[in-house]
Amino acid sequence: MSGEDLYAKVMELAKRRGFFWPSYEIYGGVAGFYDFGPLGSLLKQKIINKWRRFIVRNHSNYVVEIETPIIGPSKVYEASGHVENFTDPIVTCLKCGRKFRADHLIEEKLGIDAEGLSPEEMTRIIREHGLRCPVCGGELGEVKLFNLLFPTQIGPYEGNKGYIRPELAQGMFVAFKRVLETMRGRLPLGIAQIGRVGRNEISPRQAMMRLREFTIMEMEYFIDPEDEEGSCPFYGRVKKETLRVRPYKAKEAGEPPREYTVEEAVDAGIIIHKCMAYWMVIGKRFLESLGVPPENMYFEEKGPHERAHYSSQTFDQMVKVARWGWVEVAGYSYRGDYDLSRHMKYSGQDLTVFKPYEKPRTVKVRKVILDRAVIGRTFKSEAKKILEEASKLPEEKLEAMASGKEEPIIAGKRIPREAFRIVEKEVKITGRKIVPHVVEPSFGTDRIVYVAFEYAYREKAGRTILSLPRDIAPIEAGVVPLVEKDEKLREKARQLYEILVEAGYHVVYDESGSIGRRYARLDEIGVPAVFTIDYQTLEDGTVTMRDRDTWRQVRLPLEETPAALRRFLYEAADITELGIPVEGTGEE
């Protein structure tokens, strides 16, 4: 089957059976938005819960999940750099309509550094130098700003601008201090969040691959930049594992991705931090558990110009899909201290973490101070101003004045020599304040749902089977009576249905059409196991359990079904371990 065909079939199934479809269809649709239907939203929930298990629960000593608002005040996104960097100056050719980055065009054609210029200034430069469209030679219009942030207004006052978050990260950075406090001030600390974000893409395409509103699963992993070892206590567990990586240099040289052991990639500096490598391994395992084979996945490093403004290294986790080839499903960025530093600056809050030394250190500190008594006596009412000015001067400057290397003039007054005092004292330092660095794995949920769905698509004997990993199947089990007519079978089947629902499963009961048709219907929506009530059930209380993927059946006592289902769904049990095989069932 070609990629085109597979994509078409997958989308057809998705729409027909209610997994997902384009939003606002009755009004003609709006590009970049998708609905999840009944089965799709269940599937998405299961994938999200699996992510929780991989990222949060398996690291619950270090990683916690929070939830923060979708709308944020302007200030937050000024601090994060999105207001500035998420905005592109765009100029449109009046003739052919092509759009160009105005600053890039000016720099490229005229050699003028246009970064940070206003749109008016750029328009003026374009007019003065007679710049024209580089493609068709047409006249260029005015430079306009285009920002990918969705703007909104908070409350009734127009000045109170807000934005829909373009990523989850700022929620974690802004709440960092309080979360750190509740986690008793220790690093490393991972703060995870799952939620919707909005990016006003210029022209979204590729179905669910590029949306204007989508769900991200993200974690900010805060670490002490000087303690790589302590930051990644789990590193030892994964260092022998392999990752397929394509470093930026290899990409430039046109080389394909290569397999590295984690240790190798870290030691060679290909991955700049152990924590990056660790979370990449977790991400790899996560996608594998959703049905993506290792050979259809690799990590691609982004080049300096392709990276976001905050990142010093970024890897994209790429997965192969039928129609578009390699698509990015997750990103791993080393954000350094960029965000916390910016928020410290913009908010004026101290977001540092205190790291105690193992033993307090004593250091001798030499300090130049002004004798308040002398200053006061000498300058009377001027004294306050002088002391104020003096406190702003750097230590070296005071030192120079005290030692006579520089004229001792402060606030326009000559300070008498005896006002300078040099004190030496011992100070006990119990630790240091650090601005944590951040490693950020970030997953595009909707793309991942699509990927899992596509990889599950199978055709067998003219039928469609949605062979989802059992633990993410939206409906966990089916219950069917062998024939529709027989009231005794139906009653027994409804009983079993109740038992399974009571045990916490998501079950469908289906009695319409022939038995084969029902199996087919359930295969198509990926139900891993179907229990059938037949005439033997009425005699000995056993039912058959059918495996979606092999069509093999086993027979087991009705009351054992909840436990068997558990083993089947979550412990990867083979169907044949769960009961007595039924003769003549299985693949044709």
Add this chain to the structure above:
RNA sequence: GCGGCCGUCGUCUAGCCUGGACUAGGACGCCGGCCUUCCAAGCCGGCGAUCCCGGGUUCAAAUCCCGGCGGCCGCACCA
């Protein structure tokens, strides 16, 4: 946003070039009935389409023309 191709029941599609007998046909699915003791059997009946939206040309538009919206591909864009 430009250029190319495209838009018809839930889904896939016929019809469009050459306007009228189209009350828009079929298949699959779905619903009801009959039948049915393990893999989409069969029979009967039913529901289901403002032919993407708006305008124009014409006695007459699913069909021709214009504009918009949406989809895919290429260019640009994708922090």
